[in-house]
Amino acid sequence: MPDYFALQGSVPEFNTPLPVGQLYFPSRERYKRALRKIFDRQYYTNQGPIVRELENRLEKLLGVKNVICVNNATIGLTITAEALELFGKVILPAFTFIASAQSLMWAGLQPVFCDIDRVTLQMDMKHLHSLIDQNVSAIMGVNLWGGACSPHVLEKMAKDYKVHLYFDSAHAFGCAVNGKMIGNFGEAEVFSFHATKILCATEGGCVCSNDDDLAMRIRNIRSSYGSGALIKVIKTANGRMSEAQAAIALMSLDDFPENQKHNAELYMTYKELLSSIAGLDLVEPSGVSFSNYQYVVCIIDEGQFGISRDLLLRVLRAENILVRRYFYPGLHRTTPFADNIPDKLKRLTNTDKVCESCMQLPVGALVSVEDVGRICKIISAAHNNAPDLFVQFGEEH
Numbered sequence: 528m529p530d531y532f533a534l535q536g537s538v539p540e541f542n543t544p545l546p547v548g549q550l551y552f553p554s555r556e557r558y559k560r561a562l563r564k565i566f567d568r569q570y571y572t573n574q575g576p577i578v579r580e581l582e583n584r585l586e587k588l589l590g591v592k593n594v595i596c597v598n599n600a601t602i603g604l605t606i607t608a609e610a611l612e613l614f615g616k617v618i619l620p621a622f623t624f625i626a627s628a629q630s631l632m633w634a635g636l637q638p639v640f641c642d643i644d645r646v647t648l649q650m651d652m653k654h655l656h657s658l659i660d661q662n663v664s665a666i667m668g669v670n671l672w673g674g675a676c677s678p679h680v681l682e683k684m685a686k687d688y689k690v691h692l693y694f695d696s697a698h699a700f701g702c703a704v705n706g707k708m709i710g711n712f713g714e715a716e717v718f719s720f721h722a723t724k725i726l727c728a729t730e731g732g733c734v735c736s737n738d739d740d741l742a743m744r745i746r747n748i749r750s751s752y753g754s755g756a757l758i759k760v761i762k763t764a765n766g767r768m769s770e771a772q773a774a775i776a777l778m779s780l781d782d783f784p785e786n787q788k789h790n791a792e793l794y795m796t797y798k799e800l801l802s803s804i805a806g807l808d809l810v811e812p813s814g815v816s817f818s819n820y821q822y823v824v825c826i827i828d829e830g831q832f833g834i835s836r837d838l839l840l841r842v843l844r845a846e847n848i849l850v851r852r853y854f855y856p857g858l859h860r861t862t863p864f865a866d867n868i869p870d871k872l873k874r875l876t877n878t879d880k881v882c883e884s885c886m887q888l889p890v891g892a893l894v895s896v897e898d899v900g901r902i903c904k905i906i907s908a909a910h911n912n913a914p915d916l917f918v919q920f921g922e923e924h
């Protein structure tokens with residue numbers, strides 16, 4: 528099949544690039560109506576009525592006592608670490624977005640990286656167990672890929688070791704574990720409402736907690752201008768969410784059930800069309816009774832698939848299918864963390880393997896079932912033509 532692929536010079540499968548993020552947009556009419564209210568009131572920010580409505584609706588939906596909206600998840604994680612008065616080291620997986628670890632840097636804490644399970648891609652409990660020592664003050668669980676990192680097990684571990692426990696749940700809005708909504712585990716959980724996440728505030732996020740005292744400290748560190756009790760805190764962060772962000776988030780929340788269903792349908796379509804391809808494993812959201820299917824990720828076994836993950840990535844990107852390596856590399860190999868890690872912790876076998884073989888596929892509101900069919904056709908063709916592709920491009924870097 529000469530020149531079948533755009534990488535070989537033929538016309539790309541898609542005219543416009545197909546993104547991997549969620550990218551939700553309400554209709555212009557709804558957007559105008561929502562924004563008009565802000566202009567009528569002439570009130571932009573400082574815990575306005577729209578932010579308050581968003582917090583109330585999230586508290587109800589998640590069944591959590593306190594939701595504190597913030598202007599992004601990273602500041603939410605940083606504020607939570609401050610409010611918990613953590614010290615020394617905090618354990619988190621190396622296989623996560625860099626912001627999880629950067630929030631610790633901003634809070635003056637030292638990240639300690641834990642390996643992951645090869646199948647679930649969530650934190651490896653055995654390895655985590657081995658990393659606990661006197662200088663560890665907390666575990667930051669990261670619920671990845673619309674799945675969960677065994678929050679019940681982590682809760683027991685935190686209690687046994689007397690360390691704090693909170694979660695980066697940026698991938699897990701709307702997910703549940705045995706029917707219990709994510710947002711209710713540990714001392715606090717943080718969601719991101721970034722444009723690429725299933726609940727979109729353009730930029731934004733929230734901290735959830737069932738601990739009223741902790742929530743009050745978080746509110747005061749965030750700075751709230753009049754909402755709730757005033758207590759003394761040492762640092763404040765101006766981490767508030769604006770009315771415009773909250774207005775978008777409310778529309779996104781209204782459409783969450785529809786967007787979740789759409790993602791689930793796309794995931795099922797990928798599953799159906801890719802299951803017979805050797806060397807390609809679709810990652811199932813693990814440990815949850817309900818998933819948002821915010822991400823579709825797969826693992827490429829080069830030996831069986833025929834070409835490497837990196838070459839498949841080039842093939843697909845040339846077709847305007849914007850797949851990406853995510854996460855790459857592991858945080859234990861990223862500046863500045865790599866420089867400060869003792870040699871024995873430099874190799875995280877499973878994280879390293881997964882970082883070399885994991886790929887994120889397009890999903891979300893801008894991707895249709897038909898698009899997924901066309902993506903799978905290209906992936907299938909790449910597998911069938913692997914020997915040719917390897918000869919032509921396999922040696923390039």
Ligand SMILES: *Cc1c(COP(=O)(O)O)cnc(C)c1O
Pocket residue numbers: 598599600601602623624626627669695697698718719720721731732
């Ligand atoms: C998106 C994301 C974040 C950061 O969220 P922001 O709202 O952009 O700060 C943190 N952790 C994970 C795992 C994420 O995916």
